[in-house]
Amino acid sequence: MQIADLLIEDSATIREAVERLERVRCKVVYVVDNGKLVASVSDGDVRRYALGDGDTGLSLKHIANFRPSFLLRYDRSKIDELFQAKEVYSVPIVNYNGEVVEVVFRDGRRIRKDYHLNCPVVMMAGGKGTRLFPYTKILPKALIPIGEIPISERIINNFVDYGCHHFYMIVNHKKKMIQSYYEGLDKAYEIEYVEEETYLGTGGGLYLLQNKIEEDFFLVNCDIIIDADYSEIYNYHKKNENYITIVAAKYKHVVPYGVLSLDEEGNCVELTEKPENDYLINTGMYLVRQDLIDAMPQSKVISFPEIIDRCKTEGKKIGAYVIEESAYMDMGQLEEMDRMKNKLRV
Numbered sequence: 001m002q003i004a005d006l007l008i009e010d011s012a013t014i015r016e017a018v019e020r021l022e023r024v025r026c027k028v029v030y031v032v033d034n035g036k037l038v039a040s041v042s043d044g045d046v047r048r049y050a051l052g053d054g055d056t057g058l059s060l061k062h063i064a065n066f067r068p069s070f071l072l073r074y075d076r077s078k079i080d081e082l083f084q085a086k087e088v089y090s091v092p093i094v095n096y097n098g099e100v101v102e103v104v105f106r107d108g109r110r111i112r113k114d115y116h117l118n119c120p121v122v123m124m125a126g127g128k129g130t131r132l133f134p135y136t137k138i139l140p141k142a143l144i145p146i147g148e149i150p151i152s153e154r155i156i157n158n159f160v161d162y163g164c165h166h167f168y169m170i171v172n173h174k175k176k177m178i179q180s181y182y183e184g185l186d187k188a189y190e191i192e193y194v195e196e197e198t199y200l201g202t203g204g205g206l207y208l209l210q211n212k213i214e215e216d217f218f219l220v221n222c223d224i225i226i227d228a229d230y231s232e233i234y235n236y237h238k239k240n241e242n243y244i245t246i247v248a249a250k251y252k253h254v255v256p257y258g259v260l261s262l263d264e265e266g267n268c269v270e271l272t273e274k275p276e277n278d279y280l281i282n283t284g285m286y287l288v289r290q291d292l293i294d295a296m297p298q299s300k301v302i303s304f305p306e307i308i309d310r311c312k313t314e315g316k317k318i319g320a321y322v323i324e325e326s327a328y329m330d331m332g333q334l335e336e337m338d339r340m341k342n343k344l345r346v
Helices: 014-024 043-051 073-085 151-161 175-183 201-209 230-239 304-313 334-343
Strands: 007-009 028-033 036-042 090-094 100-105 110-112 121-125 166-171 190-195 217-221 224-226 244-254 258-262 268-273 276-288 318-323 328-330
Touching: 007 014, 014 028, 014 043, 028 100, 036 043, 036 090, 073 090, 073 100, 121 151, 121 201, 151 166, 151 224, 166 175, 166 201, 175 190, 190 201, 201 304, 217 224, 224 276, 230 244, 230 276, 230 318, 244 304, 276 318, 276 328, 304 318, 328 334
Parallel strands: 007 028, 121 166, 121 217, 166 190, 244 318
Antiparallel strands: 028 036, 090 100, 100 110, 217 276, 224 328, 244 276, 258 268
């Protein structure tokens, strides 16, 4: 059995849910919307509906439980506690983007997604990390620990979970310290270090990768964690034939005051208390076409957002893969680093 057998789209009918339950011979299947958990349907839900002579051609939303028990993947250690507290047959494990990554059964069985992404990953790790001073007076930003593991190693481990095993790390500031740390690890992946003579921004160092990468690749900063399905991001990028895909996070900004709108004469037209505005923000993770590397100017300081603007001007297709706000963790400033530690339970 694969995890996909336990998932059913929210557009399915009750009849399809019954057929799925019979086929997998499990007591519950999980309802998803684009891979994100929204509900569950159990054999008990079906029986209760059938006793009322209900129409099985209707949407399964008529019988689904929209408050299913689940655990975040960083709370896996609480699984036994949950089984003791609730009479559930199985528990889905989800990431912060809401996607089901594993199902754990009461009898101890676990079914996980198998990932074989095998996509190159480029990490920008050359910056000085001035916003994280005084930590970065001693350590390069890439080696600042989140719990007992440096931030860059956590990022790499996430990619390894999805089947990526070849990494390129563009280094500059305290580069020998970074290389020394990783050379001392017993690791199941390869890192190739690309050294900048001078710092070239968050994009300029890509020209140093010419003749090294021959396929589309992930580009990521060394201070952010994205807790989402990287294989889905990759598939979206390829399906839409994007030149660059920006991983964008939802962001809700709440103004903590009453906001006034005035007319030209200074009269109050409207007073809105604590208005909310929705945005999409750039997380600092991208999927990039390989031929961008060949088009990079040599030894030019340039940020990757500037590169995106240039590509847009040239008519290249720039897309965005949207994740939930909670799935984006940034270590760029000290208070954000503390929030990251709390979310990762370290």
